[in-house]
Amino acid sequence: xxxxxxxxxxxxxxxxxxxxxxxxxxxxxxxxxxxxxxxxxxxxxxxxxxxxxxxxxxxxxxxxxxxxxxxxxxxxxxxxxxxxxxxxxxxxxxxxxxxxxxxxxxxxxxxxxxxxxxxxxxxxxxxxxxxxxxxxxxxxxxxxxxxxxxxxxxxxxxxxxxxxxxxxxxxxxxxxxxxxxxxxxxxxxxxxxxxxxxxxxxxxxxxxxxxxxxxxxxxxxxxxxxxxxxxxxxxxxxxxxxxxxxxxxxxxxxxxxxxxxxxxxxxxxxxxxxxxxxxxxxxxxxxxxxxxxxxxxxxxxxxxxxxxxxxxxxxxxxxxxxxxxxxxxxxxxxxxxxxxxxxxxxxxxxxxxxxxxxxxxxxxxxxxxxxxxxxxxxxxxxxxxxxxxxxxxxxxxxxxxxxxxxxxxxxxxxxxxxxxxxxxxxxxxxxxxxxxxxxxxxxxxxxxxxxxxxxxxxxxxxxxxxxxxxxxxxxxxxxxxxxxxxxxxxxxxxxxxxxxxxxxxxxxxxxxxxxxxxxxxxxxxx
Numbered sequence: 001x002x003x004x005x006x007x008x009x010x011x012x013x014x015x016x017x018x019x020x021x022x023x024x025x026x027x028x029x030x031x032x033x034x035x036x037x038x039x040x041x042x043x044x045x046x047x048x049x050x051x052x053x054x055x056x057x058x059x060x061x062x063x064x065x066x067x068x069x070x071x072x073x074x075x076x077x078x079x080x081x082x083x084x085x086x087x088x089x090x091x092x093x094x095x096x097x098x099x100x101x102x103x104x105x106x107x108x109x110x111x112x113x114x115x116x117x118x119x120x121x122x123x124x125x126x127x128x129x130x131x132x133x134x135x136x137x138x139x140x141x142x143x144x145x146x147x148x149x150x151x152x153x154x155x156x157x158x159x160x161x162x163x164x165x166x167x168x169x170x171x172x173x174x175x176x177x178x179x180x181x182x183x184x185x186x187x188x189x190x191x192x193x194x195x196x197x198x199x200x201x202x203x204x205x206x207x208x209x210x211x212x213x214x215x216x217x218x219x220x221x222x223x224x225x226x227x228x229x230x231x232x233x234x235x236x237x238x239x240x241x242x243x244x245x246x247x248x249x250x251x252x253x254x255x256x257x258x259x260x261x262x263x264x265x266x267x268x269x270x271x272x273x274x275x276x277x278x279x280x281x282x283x284x285x286x287x288x289x290x291x292x293x294x295x296x297x298x299x300x301x302x303x304x305x306x307x308x309x310x311x312x313x314x315x316x317x318x319x320x321x322x323x324x325x326x327x328x329x330x331x332x333x334x335x336x337x338x339x340x341x342x343x344x345x346x347x348x349x350x351x352x353x354x355x356x357x358x359x360x361x362x363x364x365x366x367x368x369x370x371x372x373x374x375x376x377x378x379x380x381x382x383x384x385x386x387x388x389x390x391x392x393x394x395x396x397x398x399x400x401x402x403x404x405x406x407x408x409x410x411x412x413x414x415x416x417x418x419x420x421x422x423x424x425x426x427x428x429x430x431x432x433x434x435x436x437x438x439x440x441x442x443x444x445x446x447x448x449x450x451x452x453x454x455x456x457x458x459x460x461x462x463x464x465x466x467x468x469x470x471x472x473x474x475x476x477x478x479x480x481x482x483x484x485x486x487x488x489x490x491x492x493x494x495x496x497x498x499x500x501x502x503x504x505x506x507x508x509x510x511x512x513x514x515x516x517x518x519x520x521x522x523x524x525x526x
Contacts, residue, residue: 020159022240027151027163029211031170033109033143036204038174040082040136041301042324043197046182046317048075048306052193056124064439065309072441074126075434078133079302083427085137086144090420093145094413101217102153105146110205112139117201124191137423139205145419149412152403153218154238157474161338164403165396169331172391175301176324182305183317220408220475223254231255257476258408273410273417277482281405282414284467288401289418291459293425295351295394296358296452299433300383307437310445311365313376323384330391342471342492343397347463350393355456357386362449379446394459404470404478 047053054068057078061069089108093100112135120132148167155163181197188196216222216238222231231251241247273282292298300307304323308316337346360382368375406414435441436448468491470478477496486494 020156020239023154023156023238024159024163026215026238027155028166028170029207030106030147030150031166032204032208033106033140033147034167034170035174035177036113036201037140037144038171038301039178039201039204040140040174042175042178042304042320043182043201044078045302045305045320046179046186046197047078047194048303049309049316050182050186050193052186052188052191056191057126057129065312069438069440070306072434072438075306075438076431077130079430079433080427081130081133082137082140083423083430085134085139086141086423087137087420087427089138089141090145090416090423093142093416094420096412100412101221102146102150103212103215103217105142106150106208106212109139109142109146110209112136112142113205114202117198121195121198141419141423145415148399148403149415150218152400152475153220153411154234156239157472157477159339160404160475161343161396161400161471162335164400165331165334165338167399168334168391168395169328171395172324172327172331172387176321176328179305179317179320179324183321186317219251220254220258220411223251223258224409228255253474253476254408257479260479262409273414277485278407278410281407281482282410282417284405285402285414286418286421287462288398288405288467289415289422290425291462292395292398293422293429294455294459295354295390296386296449296455297390297395298426298429299448299452300387302430303433303437304383307445308379310437310439310443311376311379313380319380323380323387326384327387327391330388331396334392334396337392338396338400338471342469343401344463344467344469344488346393347397347401347467348460350389350397351456351460351463353389354386354394355453355460357382357389358449358453358456360449361446362453365446401467401470404473404475405468405482407479407482408475 048070049066051066051068054066054070057074058068058070060067093105116132116135116139119128119135123129123132148164151164151167152160177200178197181200182193185193185196187193216230216234219231219234219238222228222234228251231254232247235241235247235250241250272278304320305316308319313319361379364375364378364382402418403411403415433448436444436451466488468481468486468488470491473481473491473496480496481491481494484494
């Protein structure tokens with residue numbers, strides 16, 4: 001008799017989702033920091049092919065499909081200076097160690113956001129534009145890592161992956177809004193077509209400035225500061241939990257892991273990121289953060305409209321909008337995908353598919369003439385598939401891994417340093433890409449996809465050999481796994497000693513409190 005077909009049990013996910021609806025809503029709003037980043041990337045991508053912007057910052061070029069072009073140097077600087085600003089933010093995060101809270105980091109992002117947008121709207125000089133882009137990079141340099149860290153440290157283990165995956169959804173949603181505003185403002189006279197999209201960028205800093213006033217910092221940040229009662233109150237306010245026994249069990253578990261780290265690594269310094277088990281965690285965090293850029297999404301996000309114009313794609317703004325709208329369905333599918341599938345398998349298979357799409361774009365313009373409509377259709381189709389695949393797998397998985405993997409006491413500095421390194425890599429990509437795709441230099445256009453296809457294959461191989469499976473593990477359980485040196489391919493099957501306190505299914509709060517109290521007592525006695 002044939003065995004029954006195994007059924008996917010969605011009850012734990014549904015139960016967790018309903019029980020944790022408050023933290024899901026809060027993290028969705030915190031992820032607006034990613035929305036701002038996506039909006040800016042798409043808006044600037046549109047400016048590079050917007051006649052009103054090019055009349056001020058570009059030059060006439062009869063050979064270009066729109067009669068205007070932007071010089072390679074200007075194109076390089078308006079994209080790459082934002083990465084320089086992000087690197088400066090990372091230096092501040094590294095130097096501040098654990099003193100700079102997640103809330104303060106978000107407020108700093110808001111402040112620099114207001115300043116940068118005002119500067120770019122109020123000037124028509126290249127110097128003012130460059131300064132504004134630099135300051136906007138500083139703003140995003142605080143928004144991106146601090147919003148993801150806030151979500152990671154606040155979310156329950158069962159939903160941490162899907163919640164952090166909302167970062168990619170917000171980035172794509174921001175990109176869609178950015179290109180929409182560009183498209184519908186490009187018909188206005190004067191400088192309004194590019195000044196209005198910049199003015200829209202006041203909205204997110206305003207919302208976050210007000211929101212953060214009413215939110216606590218993360219429970220794990222309070223524990224590192226020795227403020228256990230504030231940590232309990234933070235869990236209560238963020239997750240809506242009223243059971244005092246459960247609240248104390250949750251904070252006891254966080255505290256026990258933190259005390260254990262302190263005991264094992266007494267007298268730590270920032271360079272401990274590169275010692276012992278933390279070296280492995282640091283390198284994995286760096287690689288997963290940089291891996292996001294290695295997919296080629298920075299290239300597609302920052303130069304999509306320009307690439308479509310140079311490739312003779314008709315209605316480039318509209319096609320980019322369609323691509324981003326379809327990509328959003330991938331972002332929405334990431335929420336259940338991150339819950340039901342492992343991080344490793346999602347990252348491996350989506351990287352392989354992305355490699356195929358990038359190679360396909362390049363090959364279509366290698367074997368066909370640039371004016372061939374079939375090549376244009378192939379470019380549009382494969383760019384849509386690429387952005388969809390990135391949204392369901394590569395983006396959310398690498399965001400989750402980069403913040404899950406670092407140790408608790410070094411998370412802020414590790415994520416900040418990784419963000420800084422990624423801004424350097426992003427700067428290199430933004431600085432070099434115009435040289436490859438602009439007709440006044442190499443003029444490769446879509447053939448640039450050969451490079452990104454190869455980098456996606458490397459990412460898939462690296463994931464197979466080195467990336468551990470973190471799905472379903474609490475941050476405290478990950479501490480145990482890394483301390484014991486468990487290999488990447490044994491992470492999912494290894495039986496840990498630490499119980500999963502924030503698992504919504506099974507086990508009473510009183511039992512969980514007793515379990516975690518024993519752990520704290522053991523650490524304090526050692």
